[in-house]
Amino acid sequence: xxxxxxxxxxxxxPNPQRDEDYALLPLKMTFDDGGAYALLGPSGCGKTTLxxxxxxxVKPSHGNVKYDGVDVTARTPQQRNIAQVFQxxxxxxxxxxxENLAFPLRNRGVPAEKIKQRVGRIAEMLEMSKQLDxxxxxxxxxxxxxxxxxxxxxxxxxSAVLFDEPLTVIDPHLKWQLRRKxxxxxxELKLTLIYVTHDQVEALTFADQVVVMTRGRAVQxxxxxxxxERPAHTFVGHFIGSPGMNFLPLQHGASGASVAGHPVxxxxxxxxxxxxxEYVTLAAPNAAGAVPAVVTQAQDIGTYWLLTTRIGxxxxxxxxxxxxxxxxxxVGEHVWLGIQGSHTCYYKDEELLG
Amino acid sequence: xxxxxxxxxxxxxxxxxxxxxxxILPLMTVVNYSVQDIISPERRVFVGTEWFKSVMxxxxxxxxxxxxxxxxxxxxxxxxxxxxxxxLSMPAxxxxxxxxxxxxxxxxxxxxxxxxxxxxxxxxxxxxxFGAALARLGINYSYxxxxxxxxxxxxxxxxxxxxxxxxLLCFAGLRAIPDAYYQxxxxxxxxxxxxxxxxxxxxLRGVLMIAVLLRFMDxxxxxxxxxxxxxxxxxxxxxxxxxxxxxxxxxxxxxxPAAAFSLIYFLIILLLCFIxxxxxxxxxxxxxxxxxxx
Numbered sequence: 001x002x003x004x005x006x007x008x009x010x011x012x013x014p015n016p017q018r019d020e021d022y023a024l025l026p027l028k029m030t031f032d033d034g035g036a037y038a039l040l041g042p043s044g045c046g047k048t049t050l051x052x053x054x055x056x057x058v059k060p061s062h063g064n065v066k067y068d069g070v071d072v073t074a075r076t077p078q079q080r081n082i083a084q085v086f087q088x089x090x091x092x093x094x095x096x097x098x099e100n101l102a103f104p105l106r107n108r109g110v111p112a113e114k115i116k117q118r119v120g121r122i123a124e125m126l127e128m129s130k131q132l133d134x135x136x137x138x139x140x141x142x143x144x145x146x147x148x149x150x151x152x153x154x155x156x157x158x159s160a161v162l163f164d165e166p167l168t169v170i171d172p173h174l175k176w177q178l179r180r181k182x183x184x185x186x187x188e189l190k191l192t193l194i195y196v197t198h199d200q201v202e203a204l205t206f207a208d209q210v211v212v213m214t215r216g217r218a219v220q221x222x223x224x225x226x227x228x229e230r231p232a233h234t235f236v237g238h239f240i241g242s243p244g245m246n247f248l249p250l251q252h253g254a255s256g257a258s259v260a261g262h263p264v265x266x267x268x269x270x271x272x273x274x275x276x277x278e279y280v281t282l283a284a285p286n287a288a289g290a291v292p293a294v295v296t297q298a299q300d301i302g303t304y305w306l307l308t309t310r311i312g313x314x315x316x317x318x319x320x321x322x323x324x325x326x327x328x329x330x331v332g333e334h335v336w337l338g339i340q341g342s343h344t345c346y347y348k349d350e351e352l353l354g
Numbered sequence: 355x356x357x358x359x360x361x362x363x364x365x366x367x368x369x370x371x372x373x374x375x376x377x378i379l380p381l382m383t384v385v386n387y388s389v390q391d392i393i394s395p396e397r398r399v400f401v402g403t404e405w406f407k408s409v410m411x412x413x414x415x416x417x418x419x420x421x422x423x424x425x426x427x428x429x430x431x432x433x434x435x436x437x438x439x440x441x442l443s444m445p446a447x448x449x450x451x452x453x454x455x456x457x458x459x460x461x462x463x464x465x466x467x468x469x470x471x472x473x474x475x476x477x478x479x480x481x482x483x484f485g486a487a488l489a490r491l492g493i494n495y496s497y498x499x500x501x502x503x504x505x506x507x508x509x510x511x512x513x514x515x516x517x518x519x520x521x522l523l524c525f526a527g528l529r530a531i532p533d534a535y536y537q538x539x540x541x542x543x544x545x546x547x548x549x550x551x552x553x554x555x556x557x558l559r560g561v562l563m564i565a566v567l568l569r570f571m572d573x574x575x576x577x578x579x580x581x582x583x584x585x586x587x588x589x590x591x592x593x594x595x596x597x598x599x600x601x602x603x604x605x606x607x608x609x610x611p612a613a614a615f616s617l618i619y620f621l622i623i624l625l626l627c628f629i630x631x632x633x634x635x636x637x638x639x640x641x642x643x644x645x646x647x648x
Contacts, residue, residue, distance in 0.1 A: 057537050077541045090538040093556045103552075107543035151542060 002159040002192065004031040008063030010049060016061070023049045025216045026062070031160070031194060036186050038207035039196045042239070046216040047196045048164055054194060055082045055162050067159055083152040084162040088169060089144035093137040097128060100136045101150045108155075122150045125185055142170045146178070153185060160192035167202065179206055200240055212236045228276070229343060234350045237274050243306070246280065246318050247347070248273045248339070260315040262291040264339070270346035270353055273339065277306070280320035281338035282329070289340030293318055295329045309337065381620075387613035405614035415615065417590060418598040419622075422574060425509070425594060429573040430566060432513050437520025437565065438558070442550070444525055455525070458518045470582025473511045477583075497584060501591035508580045508592050512573060520565045527561035528554060563634050570630065574623060595619055 010024040019025060024046045031037055031054075039047040052058040053065060056077040064073040072080050083104070092100050101119045110118075123129045126146045131139070136147055145166060152161050163182075167175045183206060186193050197203050203210050204224040212220045212227060212235070219233035220226075231237035237245030248259045250266050250273055257266035259273060265288075266273060283290035293309035296317075305328040307320040318337055322328060329335050346353045388406070391399045409415055440458070445451045464472070477497050479485040488495040497507040531553065539549045577596040580586065586593035586601075593601075599619060603612030 055541065057540075077537075078543050082541060084537070084541045086534040086538060088532070088534060090532075090534050092552045094552060103544070104542040107545065107548065148538070151538075 002067040003033045003069075004054060004160060004192070005066040005069070006030070006050075006054070006063075008053065008060040008065065010046075010053060010058070010060045010062065012061075019216070022216050024053070024060075027218050029211070029218060029221065031192060034190045034192055035209060036183070036193045036207045037195065038203035038210045039194065039213060040198070040200060040203040040210050040239070041213035042198055045213040047198075047213050050213070050218075051084075051162050051164055051194060051196050054160070055084045056080045057084075081155075081157065081159045082162060083155060083158045083160075085145075085148050085152040085164065085166045087165045089141060089148045091136040091139075091144050091147050093135075095136055096133055097136050097139070097147060098123070098132040100147050101132075101154050104151055104155055118154055118156070122154050125153075125188075126150050126181065142174050142178075145169055149178070149182070153189065153191070156189070158191065160194060163193070163195040165197055166195075167197075175202075182206065200242075204240075212239060214239070230345060230352065231274065232352045234272065234274065234347055237276075237345070241276060241278075243277055243319050245274045245276050245345075246316075246339070248275075248311075248316050248318070250346075259291055259339070260311040262311075264289055264291070267346050267353055269348050271349070272347040274345040274347055275339045275341075276343060277319040277321040279341055279343040280318060281341075282320075282322070282326070283336040283338035285336050287336060287338065290336040290338045291318075293335055293337050295331050295333045295335060298328050298331055300324075300328075309335065384613045384616050387609050388617055390610055392609045401610065405610045406618070409611050409615045409618065414590065414593075415598060418593055418595050421591075421593070422595045425576070426570055426573045428509055429512055429516075430569055432509070433517045433520050433569055434562065434565060436513065436517050438524050438562075440517065440521035441524035441528055442554070444521070446529065455522070458521055460518075461515050462518050462522075464515070466578035467582050469511060469515050470579040473507065473514075473579070474583050477507050499588060501588055504584045504588060504592050508583060511579055511583065512576065515579070516569060516572070520569065523561045523565045524558055527558045531557045559637075563637075567627075567630055567634070571623065571627065574626070 006027065006029045008024070009022055009026040011022045013021055016022050039050060041047045049058060053060050056065075056072070056075055056079070059073065064071050066072065067080060077084065092103060095103070098119055101122055102115045105115045105118060119132070120129070123132055126149065128143070128146060128150070131143065136144065139147070149163075149166060152163070167178060170178060179202065182193070182195075185191075193207075195203070195206050197206075204227075209221060209223060210227055211218050212233075214233075214235045220231065220236045222230075222232075227236055227240045231240065231245060234245075234247055237247065250264070250270050251258050251261075252268065255263065257264055257268075257270070264273065285292075291311055293311045293315075295307055295309050297306075297308035299306040299308075302324070304324055305322040305326065307322060307329065309318050309320065310316070311318060318339070320337060389400060389402060391401045391405075393399065444454050444458070461469075476482045477485045477495075479489045479496060485495060485497075494500075495503050497504045535553050535557075536549065539553055544552070575596055576594055577600070580592045580594060581597055581600075584592045586597050596619075599612060599615055602608050602615060
């Protein structure tokens, strides 16, 4: 168990000049001991690179990695005492399930008695006790991935357990179950867990703290509600939530700020107004902080209505989520939308103001 | 019931004709010879199974067969481990990898009789690099005079010629192992030997089977290299099956016994390939059913 401090940048190419040359732009980050973290971002955002740097499979081109204050940048995963689970199951074909689970312990010379006890415990957690004597090669993909997870969790003394999109190959209904299992294991074992995924639901349900990444940058670290309520970067607004946050360009004139010609309240520095569809309301005509729009689409999603509206004839689109009990406006109808409230955020150069 | 259309048979007719002319008819000619005593092109006598009986009782043939089996087994025992070791030590990427691949493959491009000639000169005690070097070291080595030396030279020559094939197959097999396996092994704290034993060797099984089959069949039919190098000597010490057969058929022109022996040789190879093939199939399907029952 360890606290992990990162202060680094990484480029796969030698002599990086521009931002695009970096797989990871300079970042500072701390993973606290015993926390459950998720690295969330689209493909190619650098999250796997970051994970491999933490584990020691990749050596950062700049900066360092510290475990409990000790610089471990030059150390191998083995020396760092890390456990890592990969996207696709890695199992040792010629061994049984039990031998697979015991492998990391056997390699470290743990006494046989202790190995048996640990393997039994992990198998029980993963509900694999009955399969212990089967040959691992003969199992289905999700069982194999459970073995990989088990091998990651079997050592008690690991600094951290890292997961690289471990549930990709798992059927959706098993995904829930395994994720719950992982969460439960986290509570039982109090290990530091870092979990890479591109699935926001997975990240938000699994982790206490989510690191949102895009194009080699960690744009926000926070809890699920922080990411939802106060996205620190427009990317977070887009990426988290379904649908993502509405972003409306602000104009500043003599009479103050406006959206598509309609006056609104906004800080002088703000270039963009962001509001989640959940917080867009239907307002009375000409109400303060409301803008007129035309409904272009109204979808019934069962528990709520999803409205897509346009401000003016070629203005920005605004999406709104309305409760199912509300009367939904029809397509082509003119409505006034309340876009300002305590949940409205203001951005300049993609960054949150205030 | 569906009507049965027999027209499809016409479609395989060309193949049947080709196979008939290329394989079945020549084989039948051999069968024809094997049951006759051909005294001259005009005079032949039907002798039944007599040639088969005499060939089976022939000490020279039994000697050649034993030598052949011993040789093929030695080839496998040396070339397979050596090929794996070579593949493991070859660089995996970059220009070095390409360069080493080309270097390793060179011996595969050399024609059989040239290989024999190369080693014939290479092993000579007066002008050959290998032979002269051994002579300088005070080792009495002569592949023309000493049966053991001749035997070892033929084996060494085959190892030199064909180990690269095994190495290339294994190299390809190794490259097909995803990086995640090595990363996982490194995280699990596996030693180098454990990586070999539990990852590389199991993943190489498929290509190793092919390598064993190829090397076995090829070495079982070896002819040109020992013929050029030692001519089967000294004595009969390096006379393998195919050379023995050629001596009989072309050298002494004993067409009947040679034909009978050809058929026996053919059946031996067929039998061994059948066994090997079935064994491979069985191992393969065992894996498959295991995977399906997951």
